[in-house]
Amino acid sequence: MSNLNLNINVEHITRVEGHGNIVVNMKDGVLEKCILNIVEPPRYFEAMLRGRSWTEAHIITSRICGICSIGHVTASVNATEEALGLKLSEQDTLLRKLILHGETLQSHVLHIYFLVAPDLLRVPSVFPLVATHKDVVLRALRMKKNANYICDELAGRTIHPIAVVPGGYTKLPTVEQLKNIKKMLVDVFIPDAEATLETLKALAPNLPAFERETEYIGLVNDEEYAFYKGDIASTDTGRTSHQNYKAMTNEYIVPHSSSKRCKAKRSSLMVGALARFNLNSKMLHPLATQVAEALGLKAPCYNPFMNNVAQFVEAVHAVEDSLKIIDTLIERGIEDKPAPRDISFNGGGTGVGAVEVPRGILYHEYTYNNKGQITNANCIIPTGQNLSNIEDDMVKLVNEMVKAGKSEDEITFALEMLVRAYDPCISCSVHMLDVKYKY
């Protein structure tokens, strides 16, 4: 094995959002290079926010991503509300959680069915599956559409929500709309999720049995499986306030990536569904707990490929939690109170929004002046936090597969699958302002 050479260069990994390349060079059995090369151009969103009004930040940052725009808007309004001392009513908080669940469902369904399932069935995309698994493809499209429907009804648009603003909403849903969403979840989405469970039971054994323990970081709180708000928790160092997010990210740059990297206690950290599951699994609702058991997912889990199973467990939890929230809102009725427009800035201030979006914790921090304008902004995106972890996984995976005598093609396939397992959103993660390449 010592004379083994590898020269893997996957330019533009498919079925991920944005552009990234896998580069692996092994010479005489020694791994010389094993990197995830991020080649997207910088986005400059933080610079765009400077000088902008408190009423505009969430509209601008929504455009960071077409998949997790609700997550960006939620982190943005949370940061603005904390900075300017705006309080949300319980009703409005419940609605924020419900909208966020809509996005979690949209994103997880898309990732599991359209981006990961082809790997597990060894086909290049979802298209060949139409001939062999037409009912599954139709189910996937139906689930995505129904998740979109939740966002449409509550946030005003499938993506790039318009109803969510600092301090509340421009338009609140009616009880009738909530009843319709409940009916869809009970009559259509849950049966589709039950069928998905059977599909995943058949496919999960195809997930590679690879393990590498790392530092798992996610939001936690004492009340629930945390998505909307909470302290930052690490499996290595415990809990800290969301305002200490910089100590849990420690951004740094590497020459081969236009996206910043993050680390905390170790050389890398993992955020996202698996990290959240490892930190919050005891808070799952009953059906989600059963689904995790049925699919063999147990905390702590150190297999990054199981992130996809954790995504489905979270989808089921999101449905259960949505039904609970909808029942509460229906029982109490909707108080239609518009969001505040004229507020006092009290000399400005700084606030941090930390929200669990499909791919992990998303941080937005804004500083406002006494006119309600942003003077400084910082956004740290989940994919950026995961990139070093993906590379550390790549190194261990390549070495193990070489040792097991696997071919270059098999190693290449496994590496692409590994990157996809993280559901990276590369265009989101790229926001570096000053990159100096060493070579």
Place this chain on the structure above:
Amino acid sequence: MSSSSTTKVISVGNPLCGDDGIGPAVIAALHNCPLPDSVSLLNAGIDPLNIVDELINNEKVILIDAAMMKGTPGDVHFLKPYDLKHLSYRSINSTHGFGVAECIDLAIKLGSVSDISLIGVQPENIDAGNQLSDSVSSSIPEIIEIILKEVNR
């Protein structure tokens, strides 16, 4: 599936990327045009995957999108799905790699019963910005004429 006759006019595109906003601009203009009751308008934004079921179950679907067709900016082409393969069509903005052409293909493979057409408009500029170029903007009356003719066909 709906039992009554249905026609859906759907735009795809991002109005923040210059001429990629031609589809949404046409839909906005169509709101001021007299249309038969069986016709409904939809702006699908930047994720064509969301419209696959619309491509399956409506009687007639007319899509409007900016399309790189190696033509002169503002050129308007009325295309059928079988044309797409020959025109090396690619959608300009798509998330996770699902473009309009792929979604039409997916709908057909899933057994679409819809009569699908695509109005492709050659863009001049798709850089960031919320303005259409003059060449593309001036094609709107021609596009609307094609749509009105098609919905009344």
